[in-house]
Amino acid sequence: MKRGFGSDNHAGIHPRILESLLTANTEHAPAYGTDEWTEAAVGEFKKQFGPDAQVFFVFNGTAANVTALRALAKPHQSVFCSDVAHIHVDECGAPEYMAGCKLLPLPSVNGKLQIETLEKAFIRRGDQHYSQTQVLSLTQPTELGTTYSVQELKDLIQWAKARKLYVHIDGARLSNAAFFLKKTFKEITTDLGVDIVSFGGTKNGLMMGEAVVILNKELAADFKYIRKQSAQLPSKTRFIACQFEAYFKNNLWQDIAGHSYEMALYLYESCKGIPGVHVREVPQSNAVFATIPSHWVKKLREHYFFYVWDETTFECRWMTSWDTQKQDIDGFVQLLKELSR
Template identity: 75%
Template sequence: MKRGFGSDNHAGVHPKILESIALANIEHAPSYGTDDWTEAAIKEFRKQFGTEAQVFFVFNGTAANVTALRALTRPYQSVFCSDVAHINVDECGAPEQMAGCKLIPLPSRNGKISVEELEKAFIRRGDQHYSQTQVLSLTQPTELGTTYSIEELTGLITWAKSKKLYVHIDGSRLANAAIHLNKSFKEFTTDLGVDVVSFGGTKNGLLMGEAVIFLNKSLAHDFKYIRKQSSQLPSKSRFIACQFTAYFQNDLWKEIAGNSLQRAQELYEAVREIPQITVREKPQSNAVFAKIPSAWVKSLREKYFFYVWDENTFECRWMTSWDTKSEDIQGFAQALKEHVHPPASPK
């Protein structure tokens, strides 16, 4: 499959991370997270998020979100999230079915929830007929490529804490937010009072594997049982852990996220003034959203694959990744321009 803009999931494994798997593939090692590689990876996470962080590896992003929400809620409780949140739109009802909680999606603007919308929805406390909200779940960066600022996060988290709610962050692309904000992970999670983070690996150059990070360690007490019961306890944990160690060491994560963000901004600049294309806004993550004529989609996707985000408006999502190159951007921009001004047919 030719390199395109379908998803950062489409990219292969970063060579340094692939090498870490080969290096871990020696002799025998204890299983279920009792190995040296897991211990080393947890140390790396604590350097990034703080010494109190409790880290658990799972196989995929949906599992990270679902098990985190299981740990934070009881079946009669609910979770505030945006109407475009991955947990609401793209996890096939797994949070409700597996965690047992109710999701309450709120109107968002460019993917972001506001305190105003939260206030409207925070009702009927103590009413036995009504699901009781327990968690505010934020996606950082959002599904629409925007990133909550420090000020926005502070306002949302302060509001949540004033209502005695836990705060969960779906951080499948959290590294991109860190690069955009020019902040350490700790500065916009732990230091602001976030309780739990679902931290992505697969979209960031790993073969597979995600992490559930409890920044409020009191909430992690029973998580090992939740993870096991959810069929998410890796037996050969070292092969997930070693990837995260390589990811954090020598700031490889900054290189990976930095390239994907830079290429997304380059793509934005390359296409934003092409006639008949309407770009949502300058990307704050590794996604560019743009409306194009529907007639262009089929032929463009034959050259550079991408997804149509909204089939009613033909707004498309163009994702960049750790291995996206400038020539990919220029080639795609040229393909778009050729739809505006098709090459003359030879006589």
């Protein structure tokens, strides 16, 4: 299948991460995270997020979000999130079904939540008839490819903390945000008061696996039970952990995030002036959003797969990944130009 722009999830395994799997596939190793690869990977996470970070590996992104919310909220409590948040739109109700808490999606601006909107929704405190908001969940970068600035994060988190709310970051692509902001993971999470991060691996060159990174030590004590009860305790944890060790070692994560961002910029610059193509804005991660005539979609997808983000406007999402090449973009852009004539 030709490399397309459907998702960074569609890319294969980065060679250096694949090599880590082969290396870990030797002899026997203790199960359930008591192996040397898990210990090493946790050490790498602590370097990135701070020495108090507690790390728990799970199989996929939905599990990372669901188990994190289970640790943060009780069934009578609720979670503020954006109206385009993955936990609201693309997880089949799993957070509400499995965590039991209520999601309260709020209108966003380019995928970002605004304090004014949150303030209006923060109501009926102590009212036994109303679900009590307990968590602010932010997606960084957002589902629209935008990235919260450090100041925006600081303001939102300070607002939440002043109201005694926990803060969760859906960080399936947090590496892309850190690269764009030119900040460390610690600077955009731990230092700002984030409580839990769902840290992505699969979209960043791993075969499988995500990590729940707990930055609030008080929330970590019972998480091993939550993970087990949620059917997310990997027996052969070493095969998830070894990938993350390789991902952080020698700053491979920066290479992957940097390349995918450069390719997104190249795609943006290559297609922004084509008649009929209306690009939303300069990429702030590895996503380009553009509106095209509806009858172009089928012809383009015969050669390069991508998703139509909005079926009413035919705004499309074009994602780049660690293996995107300029020739992929050049071929795609040539097709756009031919269709525009």
